[in-house]
Amino acid sequence: MAENYFRQKLRTLLESAGVTIDGPNPWDIRVLDDRFYKRVLTEAHLGIGEAYMDGWWECEALDEFFYRVLRKGLDKKVSGMPRLLSSLAGKIVNLQHPARAFIVGETHYNIGNDLYRAMLDKQMIYSCGYWHNARNLDEAQEQKLRLVFDKLMLKPGMHLLDIGCGWGGAARFAAENYGVRVTGITISSEQEKLAREYCAGLPVEIRLVDYRSQKGTYDRIYSIGMFEHVGHKNYRAYFQTVRNALAPDGLFLLHTIGSNRTGTNTDKWTSKYIFPNSMLPSATHITRASEELLVMEDWHSFGHDYSLTLKAWNDNIEKHLPTLERSYDERFFRMWRYYLLSAAGSFRARNVQLWQILYSQSGIEGPFEVPR
Structure with missing residues (x-):
């Protein structure tokens, strides 16, 4: 019955x-x-x-x-019980405390570079592509990088900080195409190792360190697909860290997935199997945390592009199954397929968003047309 x-x-x-x-x-x-x-x-x-x-x-x-x-x-x-329990946990515990900072690196980004090489574009960019006039994933990721660096108005000789540098693709692209020096930080030992190889011979330094431990002053700072691991209890400290590291005339670009709702909970399945201790920031989270620390210059939303990116990643995994099956079992592939395609559907439904937010230290002087 x-x-x-x-x-x-x-x-x-x-x-x-x-x-x-x-x-x-x-x-x-x-x-x-x-x-x-x-x-x-x-x-x-x-x-x-x-x-x-x-x-x-x-x-x-x-x-x-x-x-x-x-x-x-x-x-x-x-x-609503799982959501209620995770919401209470998020309110009571700082799930992204510095002592827990490397958990997501160990459990997600260290899964295996072979998996990510098969899934991602040629530059191994693990974030939303920008599909404006792009015909494939490689072009969409290059378009995204150019969008980021054009918004930051890079000039040769500048020193950049890449918070959450992944496998070094963005840092390498900036150094090769814009004549800048880059310091990239990551919490994944596997990313650190590959990023150092990938950026060898370029003015790029890769560090295995939590963002709260980095030091120095930078002309430009960017963070692509990392803010989802910061957590609401640390948002203010994150923006304070950026402000302290940014030169007086500097610019900062934040590229992040965003939630339509302000809360402290995270999705239970995603937290358990994909991104431990993650949570999506809302617009309110971001504006409150950055208020009086930085000047917001632009807010760009293109969430539908992430559905296209995720589907391209899944297509790549399916194409490389014969090779990957030597290292991963059927249950893993079902988990990974579910992760990529459920997220693709969520972005297409606009249940979640993708934002690029441009900040300055004290306001850009004169006219400035933000690239699109």
């Missing part, structure tokens, strides 16, 4: 979003284990994600499924 209740309730919810159980469309789902219905309705995203990893359901087009579900707001109509 209870199973029939859960089955009927979920069926009704999904049909309101245009999704049919065992339907003919690529975004329809096939349920392979009847325990699926209760698990989804009582455990929300954690439940549906783990059920997919366990092989309890299938979907030909996961991104399309999540686009429809999230666009209809069905995530707000299932159990």
